[in-house]
Amino acid sequence: MEQGSTAATAAGPEPAARHHGNRHGRSEQARQAVLEAADGLLVEKGFTGVTIEGIATRAGVAKQTVYRWWKTKTDILLDAFLQDAAEALTPPDHGDLAPDLRAHLRQLALFLTRSDAGAVFRALIGHAQHDPAFAAALRSGYLDEQRRRDRLPLERAVQRGQLAAGLDMAAEIDQLVGPVYHRVLVTAEPVDQAFTDRLVEAFLHRADVTDVADAGEMGSR
Incomplete structure (x- = not known):
């Protein structure tokens, strides 16, 4: 699916393969x-x-x-959006939690605010308020799957020893991405890079993240 040029340029993803x-x-x-x-x-x-x-x-x-x-047309729009989300919102792996999270939240913000897919998402959210069956389909098709993708940087950091294994990932993901959705869907305030970077910095401080070099040394002992 073709997305808005700003989101694609910001993330620089490789063109995703079409469905086969x-x-x-x-x-x-x-x-x-x-x-x-x-x-x-x-x-x-x-x-x-x-x-x-x-x-x-x-x-x-x-x-x-x-x-x-x-x-229905809603079924078409949901399929289009799910394909776009899978292509654009899989977090990168730089081998370090901080740049992974910064890149992921920047891309999420651009995807939701500047791409055609973001416009589709906002329309689908609106429709879901009046259609419980569709709301359930949107939740299982996008929200549940996107939360799995959102967890990937944290899960990789646990494997590298940067994060404690007992971290409450669900709560931390809510605090990382929740403010982005709140601004997009509720307040319409800017969701710029400075905002998403502040969310990441707050998480890194809160979670007492180990430097990737230190984590590597601990893992080699």
């Missing part, structure tokens, strides 16, 4: 076209302006082709 679940290349190409069309239409027209007919026309496919994979 369908053996027929032409069908998979059509599926990707539908997902990209849904993203683009939502950014241009807003949630209420997106229709199955409009998505099919933008993607250059028959409406029946769309219904082959999805029942």
